[in-house]
Amino acid sequence: MFLYISLRSMEKRVRLRFAPSPTGGLHMGGVRTALFCYLYAKKHGGDFVLRIEDTDQTRYVNGAEEYIINSLKWCGIEPNEGVGFGDGPHAPYRQSDRKNLGIYQKYAEQLINSGHAYYAFDTSEELDAMRKRLEAAKVAAPQYNAVTRQNMRNSLTLPEDEVKKLLADHTPYVIRLKVPRNEEIRFHDIIRGWVTVNSSQVDDKVLLKSDGMPTYHLAHIVDDIEMQISHAVRGEEWLPSAPSHILIYRYLGLEEQMPKLAHLPLILKPDGNGKLSKRDKSGLPMFPLNWFDERTGESYKGYRESGFMPEAFINMLALLGWNPGDNREIMSKEELIESFSFERVNKSGAKFDPEKTKWFNQQYLRKKTDAELAQEVMPLLKEKGITKDLMFVEEFCRLVKEKAHFITEFYDLGSYFFEAPTTYDEKVVAKKWNAEVKNTFEKLVPKFEAITNWNSQTLHDDFQLAQNELGKIDMQMLRVLISGVAGGAQLFDFLALIGKDEVVTRLKTALTKL
């Protein structure tokens, strides 16, 4: 008795799971769900579990499971238990494996025995016919429920002998939840508060499919119980089926052990309406890593390959539908963990903002040292056939980074560091170029050639001296002659880096071309 009381009064250990289906690449909405679970678990010193919900064999996609694991790794939201992250006390963590152990069957039978579930033998044709009939009769919500089940072929309508015979003959059947006709079902959601639904709106959900696999509805409940999950967190699209789940817990006698529920708001498309899809016309990826769908042959861009930093990606995601309650936006993972709570998650869906997403990455980009940036930029330059030394690349990074949002932009932003221009900004030329200006620049060339200690400072000083003699020289024009473009990095630093010979050569070339 004493033990019973102390167990009940003890707070359950915090354990959250992320439970995706391996039906494709992990969408950024899924990443956010995983992130919130991770943050909460870490904040409370709990566990974060990865469970793979592969009960739909027809939708299984090769490589999806591995993709999910790699994505979580890249994002730095690693489970401490589950598929791909080491088995804990509740292995296996893949539902198809658990099914083979008979885990779900047991619970389904318990519900049958207690009279809360029944066998249904209807074929898909019969089900279609039933729905058509109901639609024709203008029934508002055609579904298999307390009323319609009376006209279907199941263990509630068929004589006991026949049911036994059908089962003995291995006639395909499903097990359905017997939902009462008219009962208020009330449940609490951490984010939404109390939600009430009448059971007349809830259909007799299939619990066990004819292939012996459980549906999501049964499987996730069984696993959440067996894995001692404290908080069931998922997207808002699950809210309508939550009443069914409450009933299952109740009929299993597990309402006391039921995890707390949290339904996250959806991430919406930047423009127009609806859920974020696999592609967005903003051009930003919807997946953490590149994803290739074997079945459709389509490939999708990933944040990683687009030059995003994982810290920036999860920071952006965390602030989509959540905030710390103060004005902080740039937050490290540690700060996110420290500040996170489901109470501060918004109820309404959030439109994904591509511009702000870029801004997040830019903020993190600026925090990196030039040396760190060079490490990442170097290989990208090599791909372009550029083999400058590390010192050069570091300085290049210093000069270009303030304009960049992504590592992958560095080359495009500063290709003139590596290649002499072939064209010259037309606007600037049209506005500033004439015979007199040309003459001035021709006189400037030997001044540059005469500089012995070639660096940004002497360049600056000697340029001033040259102007005293030759008159004012337009710096933007100088920039265009050497880089070809009207804007770019700090001019003298740029000239210092590419070197005297290169500058002089480029100037001479420009003077012959213009």
Added chain:
RNA sequence: GGCCCGUUCGUCUAGGGGUUAGGACGCAUCCCUUUCACGGAUGAAACACGGGUUCGAUUCCCGUACGGGCUACCA
């Protein structure tokens, strides 16, 4: 259609019975700069609508509109 959930600047959001309704992204202007950016300053920009409740509602309640989700032997 039915059921459920939601609604503060264009977007992400803070706030909450009495506020000049705050911040961020983006946008505009100005300053700095003989180039380019960063940076700084300033500005435009919101409580969906209609009824209640109240001395007073953006905030609480009810409707309406709008948006979203669900409505499978998919998750």
